Amino acid sequence: MQLSRDEYRKYIRAKRQQLSESFQQQASQELISQFSLLPEFNTSQHIALYLSVDGELNTTPLIQWLWQQGKQTYLPVIHPFSKGHLLFLNYTSTTPMTSNRYGILEPKLSKNEIRPINTLDLICTPLVGFDDRGHRLGMGGGYYDRTLQPWFTKGCGPKPIGLAHDCQHTKRLPIESWDVPLPKIVTPSQIWQWESTNNPAIIPRKR
Known part of the structure:
Protein backbone atom coordinates (compact mmCIF):
# COMPACT_ATOMS: atom_id res chain seq x y z
CA MET A 1 0.00 0.00 0.00
CA GLN A 2 1.28 3.44 -0.94
CA LEU A 3 2.06 5.58 2.10
CA SER A 4 0.74 9.12 2.39
CA ARG A 5 3.12 12.06 2.50
CA ASP A 6 2.72 12.39 6.26
CA GLU A 7 3.33 8.66 6.71
CA TYR A 8 6.50 8.92 4.64
CA ARG A 9 7.64 11.83 6.80
CA LYS A 10 7.17 9.82 9.98
CA TYR A 11 8.79 6.71 8.53
CA ILE A 12 11.90 8.43 7.12
CA ARG A 13 12.36 10.72 10.12
CA ALA A 14 12.30 7.68 12.39
CA LYS A 15 15.02 5.98 10.32
CA ARG A 16 17.10 9.15 10.37
CA GLN A 17 16.77 9.62 14.11
CA GLN A 18 18.04 6.09 14.76
CA LEU A 19 21.43 6.77 13.18
CA SER A 20 24.27 6.58 15.70
CA GLU A 21 26.54 9.51 16.51
CA SER A 22 29.54 7.74 15.00
CA PHE A 23 27.58 7.06 11.82
CA GLN A 24 26.56 10.71 11.65
CA GLN A 25 30.16 11.84 12.05
CA GLN A 26 31.36 9.56 9.26
CA ALA A 27 28.48 10.60 7.00
CA SER A 28 29.25 14.30 7.50
CA GLN A 29 32.84 13.76 6.36
CA GLU A 30 31.73 11.72 3.35
CA LEU A 31 29.33 14.52 2.44
CA ILE A 32 32.30 16.89 2.13
CA SER A 33 34.03 14.48 -0.24
CA GLN A 34 30.96 14.26 -2.47
CA PHE A 35 30.28 18.01 -2.34
CA SER A 36 33.83 18.75 -3.49
CA LEU A 37 33.10 16.80 -6.70
CA LEU A 38 30.26 19.10 -7.72
CA PRO A 39 31.14 21.34 -10.69
CA GLU A 40 29.03 23.99 -8.97
CA PHE A 41 31.40 24.00 -6.01
CA ASN A 42 34.21 25.53 -8.06
CA THR A 43 32.01 28.16 -9.67
CA SER A 44 30.09 29.24 -6.55
CA GLN A 45 31.17 31.77 -3.95
CA HIS A 46 27.93 32.49 -2.07
CA ILE A 47 26.41 29.27 -0.74
CA ALA A 48 23.31 28.98 1.45
CA LEU A 49 23.05 26.00 3.79
CA TYR A 50 21.18 25.19 7.00
CA LEU A 51 21.91 23.89 10.49
CA SER A 52 20.85 20.28 10.94
CA VAL A 53 18.15 19.11 13.35
CA ASP A 54 16.03 16.01 13.89
CA GLY A 55 18.67 13.53 12.73
CA GLU A 56 19.44 15.37 9.48
CA LEU A 57 22.83 14.89 7.87
CA ASN A 58 25.15 17.12 9.90
CA THR A 59 26.06 20.16 7.80
CA THR A 60 28.38 21.85 10.32
CA PRO A 61 31.58 20.11 9.09
CA LEU A 62 30.65 21.04 5.51
CA ILE A 63 30.10 24.67 6.49
CA GLN A 64 33.45 24.81 8.30
CA TRP A 65 35.17 23.20 5.31
CA LEU A 66 33.59 25.77 2.97
CA TRP A 67 35.01 28.55 5.17
CA GLN A 68 38.44 26.97 4.78
CA GLN A 69 37.96 27.05 1.00
CA GLY A 70 37.24 30.78 1.13
CA LYS A 71 33.52 30.43 0.42
CA GLN A 72 30.89 32.67 2.00
CA THR A 73 28.01 30.85 3.67
CA TYR A 74 24.48 31.90 4.57
CA LEU A 75 21.71 30.49 6.74
CA PRO A 76 17.93 30.81 6.40
CA VAL A 77 15.95 33.08 8.72
CA ILE A 78 12.16 33.01 8.86
CA HIS A 79 10.94 36.29 7.36
CA PRO A 80 9.45 38.44 10.15
CA PHE A 81 6.83 40.09 7.93
CA SER A 82 6.27 37.93 4.84
CA LYS A 83 4.58 34.77 6.11
CA GLY A 84 6.02 31.51 4.84
CA HIS A 85 9.12 33.08 3.31
CA LEU A 86 12.84 32.98 4.13
CA LEU A 87 15.65 35.49 4.30
CA PHE A 88 19.29 34.40 4.03
CA LEU A 89 21.89 36.00 6.32
CA ASN A 90 25.66 35.84 6.24
CA TYR A 91 26.96 33.18 8.62
CA THR A 92 30.42 33.05 10.22
CA SER A 93 31.86 31.50 13.35
CA THR A 94 31.03 34.69 15.30
CA THR A 95 27.48 35.28 14.04
CA PRO A 96 25.02 35.95 16.91
CA MET A 97 22.37 33.22 16.90
CA THR A 98 18.82 32.90 18.19
CA SER A 99 16.12 30.19 18.18
CA ASN A 100 13.18 30.55 15.80
CA ARG A 101 9.59 29.43 16.36
CA TYR A 102 10.56 25.82 15.59
CA GLY A 103 13.44 25.83 18.07
CA ILE A 104 16.01 25.90 15.24
CA LEU A 105 19.03 28.16 15.56
CA GLU A 106 19.25 30.97 13.01
CA PRO A 107 21.31 34.16 12.73
CA LYS A 108 19.97 37.09 14.72
CA LEU A 109 18.17 39.30 12.23
CA SER A 110 20.30 42.18 10.98
CA LYS A 111 19.47 43.94 7.73
CA ASN A 112 23.17 44.55 7.09
CA GLU A 113 23.78 40.78 6.96
CA ILE A 114 20.94 39.91 4.55
CA ARG A 115 22.00 38.55 1.18
CA PRO A 116 19.38 38.97 -1.59
CA ILE A 117 18.30 35.51 -2.70
CA ASN A 118 18.92 36.22 -6.38
CA THR A 119 22.59 36.96 -5.63
CA LEU A 120 23.25 33.56 -4.03
CA ASP A 121 24.95 30.94 -6.18
CA LEU A 122 23.68 27.77 -4.50
CA ILE A 123 20.95 26.95 -2.00
CA CYS A 124 21.53 23.63 -0.24
CA THR A 125 18.09 22.47 0.83
CA PRO A 126 17.09 20.19 3.69
CA LEU A 127 14.61 17.42 2.94
CA VAL A 128 12.86 14.57 4.66
CA GLY A 129 12.87 12.21 1.70
CA PHE A 130 13.60 11.99 -2.02
CA ASP A 131 12.85 9.51 -4.79
CA TYR A 144 11.84 26.25 0.29
CA ASP A 145 9.13 25.75 -2.33
CA ARG A 146 8.47 29.49 -2.22
CA THR A 147 12.18 30.37 -2.08
CA LEU A 148 13.01 28.25 -5.13
CA GLN A 149 10.00 29.21 -7.21
CA PRO A 150 12.03 31.42 -9.62
CA TRP A 151 14.36 28.50 -10.33
CA PHE A 152 11.52 26.07 -10.88
CA THR A 153 9.43 28.35 -13.11
CA LYS A 154 12.05 30.41 -14.95
CA GLY A 155 15.37 28.67 -14.39
CA CYS A 156 16.83 31.77 -12.79
CA GLY A 157 18.24 32.49 -9.36
CA PRO A 158 20.43 30.26 -7.19
CA LYS A 159 20.60 26.59 -8.07
CA PRO A 160 19.04 24.24 -5.49
CA ILE A 161 20.93 21.15 -4.37
CA GLY A 162 19.43 18.78 -1.83
CA LEU A 163 21.43 17.20 0.99
CA ALA A 164 20.35 13.95 2.62
CA HIS A 165 21.35 10.67 4.18
CA ASP A 166 21.22 7.68 1.85
CA CYS A 167 18.47 6.16 4.00
CA GLN A 168 16.18 9.07 3.09
CA HIS A 169 15.87 7.75 -0.47
CA THR A 170 12.77 5.84 -1.50
CA LYS A 171 11.82 4.58 -4.93
CA ARG A 172 8.71 6.70 -5.44
CA LEU A 173 7.13 9.42 -3.32
CA PRO A 174 3.53 10.58 -3.61
CA ILE A 175 3.65 14.00 -5.25
CA GLU A 176 1.39 16.99 -5.63
CA SER A 177 0.78 19.07 -8.76
CA TRP A 178 3.13 21.80 -7.53
CA ASP A 179 6.07 19.47 -6.82
CA VAL A 180 9.11 19.99 -9.06
CA PRO A 181 12.18 17.68 -8.87
CA LEU A 182 15.53 19.00 -7.70
CA PRO A 183 18.34 18.97 -10.29
CA LYS A 184 20.80 17.35 -7.88
CA ILE A 185 20.81 15.68 -4.46
CA VAL A 186 24.03 14.86 -2.61
CA THR A 187 24.28 12.00 -0.13
CA PRO A 188 27.37 10.64 1.65
CA SER A 189 27.76 7.89 -0.95
CA GLN A 190 26.92 9.60 -4.25
CA ILE A 191 25.59 12.52 -6.25
CA TRP A 192 22.15 11.99 -7.73
CA GLN A 193 21.78 14.02 -10.90
CA TRP A 194 18.82 14.51 -13.21
CA GLU A 195 19.22 15.96 -16.68
CA SER A 196 16.06 18.03 -16.46
CA THR A 197 13.80 19.06 -13.56
CA ASN A 198 10.92 18.96 -16.06
CA ASN A 199 11.30 15.27 -16.86
CA PRO A 200 10.33 13.17 -13.83
CA ALA A 201 10.78 9.91 -15.77
CA ILE A 202 14.50 10.31 -16.36
CA ILE A 203 16.83 7.87 -14.60
CA PRO A 204 19.38 9.62 -12.33
CA ARG A 205 23.08 9.32 -13.00
CA LYS A 206 25.12 8.36 -9.96
CA ARG A 207 28.63 9.77 -9.65
Missing part, protein backbone atom coordinates in the same frame (compact mmCIF):
# COMPACT_ATOMS: atom_id res chain seq x y z
CA ASP A 132 14.23 8.17 -8.07
CA ARG A 133 12.79 11.15 -9.96
CA GLY A 134 14.36 13.78 -7.75
CA HIS A 135 11.18 14.76 -5.96
CA ARG A 136 11.83 16.30 -2.56
CA LEU A 137 9.58 15.72 0.45
CA GLY A 138 9.99 18.54 2.96
CA MET A 139 8.46 19.12 6.36
CA GLY A 140 5.35 20.62 4.82
CA GLY A 141 5.86 24.31 5.58
CA GLY A 142 6.58 25.23 1.96
CA TYR A 143 9.41 27.65 2.84
Whole structure:
Protein backbone atom coordinates (compact mmCIF):
# COMPACT_ATOMS: atom_id res chain seq x y z
CA MET A 1 0.00 0.00 0.00
CA GLN A 2 1.28 3.44 -0.94
CA LEU A 3 2.06 5.58 2.10
CA SER A 4 0.74 9.12 2.39
CA ARG A 5 3.12 12.06 2.50
CA ASP A 6 2.72 12.39 6.26
CA GLU A 7 3.33 8.66 6.71
CA TYR A 8 6.50 8.92 4.64
CA ARG A 9 7.64 11.83 6.80
CA LYS A 10 7.17 9.82 9.98
CA TYR A 11 8.79 6.71 8.53
CA ILE A 12 11.90 8.43 7.12
CA ARG A 13 12.36 10.72 10.12
CA ALA A 14 12.30 7.68 12.39
CA LYS A 15 15.02 5.98 10.32
CA ARG A 16 17.10 9.15 10.37
CA GLN A 17 16.77 9.62 14.11
CA GLN A 18 18.04 6.09 14.76
CA LEU A 19 21.43 6.77 13.18
CA SER A 20 24.27 6.58 15.70
CA GLU A 21 26.54 9.51 16.51
CA SER A 22 29.54 7.74 15.00
CA PHE A 23 27.58 7.06 11.82
CA GLN A 24 26.56 10.71 11.65
CA GLN A 25 30.16 11.84 12.05
CA GLN A 26 31.36 9.56 9.26
CA ALA A 27 28.48 10.60 7.00
CA SER A 28 29.25 14.30 7.50
CA GLN A 29 32.84 13.76 6.36
CA GLU A 30 31.73 11.72 3.35
CA LEU A 31 29.33 14.52 2.44
CA ILE A 32 32.30 16.89 2.13
CA SER A 33 34.03 14.48 -0.24
CA GLN A 34 30.96 14.26 -2.47
CA PHE A 35 30.28 18.01 -2.34
CA SER A 36 33.83 18.75 -3.49
CA LEU A 37 33.10 16.80 -6.70
CA LEU A 38 30.26 19.10 -7.72
CA PRO A 39 31.14 21.34 -10.69
CA GLU A 40 29.03 23.99 -8.97
CA PHE A 41 31.40 24.00 -6.01
CA ASN A 42 34.21 25.53 -8.06
CA THR A 43 32.01 28.16 -9.67
CA SER A 44 30.09 29.24 -6.55
CA GLN A 45 31.17 31.77 -3.95
CA HIS A 46 27.93 32.49 -2.07
CA ILE A 47 26.41 29.27 -0.74
CA ALA A 48 23.31 28.98 1.45
CA LEU A 49 23.05 26.00 3.79
CA TYR A 50 21.18 25.19 7.00
CA LEU A 51 21.91 23.89 10.49
CA SER A 52 20.85 20.28 10.94
CA VAL A 53 18.15 19.11 13.35
CA ASP A 54 16.03 16.01 13.89
CA GLY A 55 18.67 13.53 12.73
CA GLU A 56 19.44 15.37 9.48
CA LEU A 57 22.83 14.89 7.87
CA ASN A 58 25.15 17.12 9.90
CA THR A 59 26.06 20.16 7.80
CA THR A 60 28.38 21.85 10.32
CA PRO A 61 31.58 20.11 9.09
CA LEU A 62 30.65 21.04 5.51
CA ILE A 63 30.10 24.67 6.49
CA GLN A 64 33.45 24.81 8.30
CA TRP A 65 35.17 23.20 5.31
CA LEU A 66 33.59 25.77 2.97
CA TRP A 67 35.01 28.55 5.17
CA GLN A 68 38.44 26.97 4.78
CA GLN A 69 37.96 27.05 1.00
CA GLY A 70 37.24 30.78 1.13
CA LYS A 71 33.52 30.43 0.42
CA GLN A 72 30.89 32.67 2.00
CA THR A 73 28.01 30.85 3.67
CA TYR A 74 24.48 31.90 4.57
CA LEU A 75 21.71 30.49 6.74
CA PRO A 76 17.93 30.81 6.40
CA VAL A 77 15.95 33.08 8.72
CA ILE A 78 12.16 33.01 8.86
CA HIS A 79 10.94 36.29 7.36
CA PRO A 80 9.45 38.44 10.15
CA PHE A 81 6.83 40.09 7.93
CA SER A 82 6.27 37.93 4.84
CA LYS A 83 4.58 34.77 6.11
CA GLY A 84 6.02 31.51 4.84
CA HIS A 85 9.12 33.08 3.31
CA LEU A 86 12.84 32.98 4.13
CA LEU A 87 15.65 35.49 4.30
CA PHE A 88 19.29 34.40 4.03
CA LEU A 89 21.89 36.00 6.32
CA ASN A 90 25.66 35.84 6.24
CA TYR A 91 26.96 33.18 8.62
CA THR A 92 30.42 33.05 10.22
CA SER A 93 31.86 31.50 13.35
CA THR A 94 31.03 34.69 15.30
CA THR A 95 27.48 35.28 14.04
CA PRO A 96 25.02 35.95 16.91
CA MET A 97 22.37 33.22 16.90
CA THR A 98 18.82 32.90 18.19
CA SER A 99 16.12 30.19 18.18
CA ASN A 100 13.18 30.55 15.80
CA ARG A 101 9.59 29.43 16.36
CA TYR A 102 10.56 25.82 15.59
CA GLY A 103 13.44 25.83 18.07
CA ILE A 104 16.01 25.90 15.24
CA LEU A 105 19.03 28.16 15.56
CA GLU A 106 19.25 30.97 13.01
CA PRO A 107 21.31 34.16 12.73
CA LYS A 108 19.97 37.09 14.72
CA LEU A 109 18.17 39.30 12.23
CA SER A 110 20.30 42.18 10.98
CA LYS A 111 19.47 43.94 7.73
CA ASN A 112 23.17 44.55 7.09
CA GLU A 113 23.78 40.78 6.96
CA ILE A 114 20.94 39.91 4.55
CA ARG A 115 22.00 38.55 1.18
CA PRO A 116 19.38 38.97 -1.59
CA ILE A 117 18.30 35.51 -2.70
CA ASN A 118 18.92 36.22 -6.38
CA THR A 119 22.59 36.96 -5.63
CA LEU A 120 23.25 33.56 -4.03
CA ASP A 121 24.95 30.94 -6.18
CA LEU A 122 23.68 27.77 -4.50
CA ILE A 123 20.95 26.95 -2.00
CA CYS A 124 21.53 23.63 -0.24
CA THR A 125 18.09 22.47 0.83
CA PRO A 126 17.09 20.19 3.69
CA LEU A 127 14.61 17.42 2.94
CA VAL A 128 12.86 14.57 4.66
CA GLY A 129 12.87 12.21 1.70
CA PHE A 130 13.60 11.99 -2.02
CA ASP A 131 12.85 9.51 -4.79
CA ASP A 132 14.23 8.17 -8.07
CA ARG A 133 12.79 11.15 -9.96
CA GLY A 134 14.36 13.78 -7.75
CA HIS A 135 11.18 14.76 -5.96
CA ARG A 136 11.83 16.30 -2.56
CA LEU A 137 9.58 15.72 0.45
CA GLY A 138 9.99 18.54 2.96
CA MET A 139 8.46 19.12 6.36
CA GLY A 140 5.35 20.62 4.82
CA GLY A 141 5.86 24.31 5.58
CA GLY A 142 6.58 25.23 1.96
CA TYR A 143 9.41 27.65 2.84
CA TYR A 144 11.84 26.25 0.29
CA ASP A 145 9.13 25.75 -2.33
CA ARG A 146 8.47 29.49 -2.22
CA THR A 147 12.18 30.37 -2.08
CA LEU A 148 13.01 28.25 -5.13
CA GLN A 149 10.00 29.21 -7.21
CA PRO A 150 12.03 31.42 -9.62
CA TRP A 151 14.36 28.50 -10.33
CA PHE A 152 11.52 26.07 -10.88
CA THR A 153 9.43 28.35 -13.11
CA LYS A 154 12.05 30.41 -14.95
CA GLY A 155 15.37 28.67 -14.39
CA CYS A 156 16.83 31.77 -12.79
CA GLY A 157 18.24 32.49 -9.36
CA PRO A 158 20.43 30.26 -7.19
CA LYS A 159 20.60 26.59 -8.07
CA PRO A 160 19.04 24.24 -5.49
CA ILE A 161 20.93 21.15 -4.37
CA GLY A 162 19.43 18.78 -1.83
CA LEU A 163 21.43 17.20 0.99
CA ALA A 164 20.35 13.95 2.62
CA HIS A 165 21.35 10.67 4.18
CA ASP A 166 21.22 7.68 1.85
CA CYS A 167 18.47 6.16 4.00
CA GLN A 168 16.18 9.07 3.09
CA HIS A 169 15.87 7.75 -0.47
CA THR A 170 12.77 5.84 -1.50
CA LYS A 171 11.82 4.58 -4.93
CA ARG A 172 8.71 6.70 -5.44
CA LEU A 173 7.13 9.42 -3.32
CA PRO A 174 3.53 10.58 -3.61
CA ILE A 175 3.65 14.00 -5.25
CA GLU A 176 1.39 16.99 -5.63
CA SER A 177 0.78 19.07 -8.76
CA TRP A 178 3.13 21.80 -7.53
CA ASP A 179 6.07 19.47 -6.82
CA VAL A 180 9.11 19.99 -9.06
CA PRO A 181 12.18 17.68 -8.87
CA LEU A 182 15.53 19.00 -7.70
CA PRO A 183 18.34 18.97 -10.29
CA LYS A 184 20.80 17.35 -7.88
CA ILE A 185 20.81 15.68 -4.46
CA VAL A 186 24.03 14.86 -2.61
CA THR A 187 24.28 12.00 -0.13
CA PRO A 188 27.37 10.64 1.65
CA SER A 189 27.76 7.89 -0.95
CA GLN A 190 26.92 9.60 -4.25
CA ILE A 191 25.59 12.52 -6.25
CA TRP A 192 22.15 11.99 -7.73
CA GLN A 193 21.78 14.02 -10.90
CA TRP A 194 18.82 14.51 -13.21
CA GLU A 195 19.22 15.96 -16.68
CA SER A 196 16.06 18.03 -16.46
CA THR A 197 13.80 19.06 -13.56
CA ASN A 198 10.92 18.96 -16.06
CA ASN A 199 11.30 15.27 -16.86
CA PRO A 200 10.33 13.17 -13.83
CA ALA A 201 10.78 9.91 -15.77
CA ILE A 202 14.50 10.31 -16.36
CA ILE A 203 16.83 7.87 -14.60
CA PRO A 204 19.38 9.62 -12.33
CA ARG A 205 23.08 9.32 -13.00
CA LYS A 206 25.12 8.36 -9.96
CA ARG A 207 28.63 9.77 -9.65
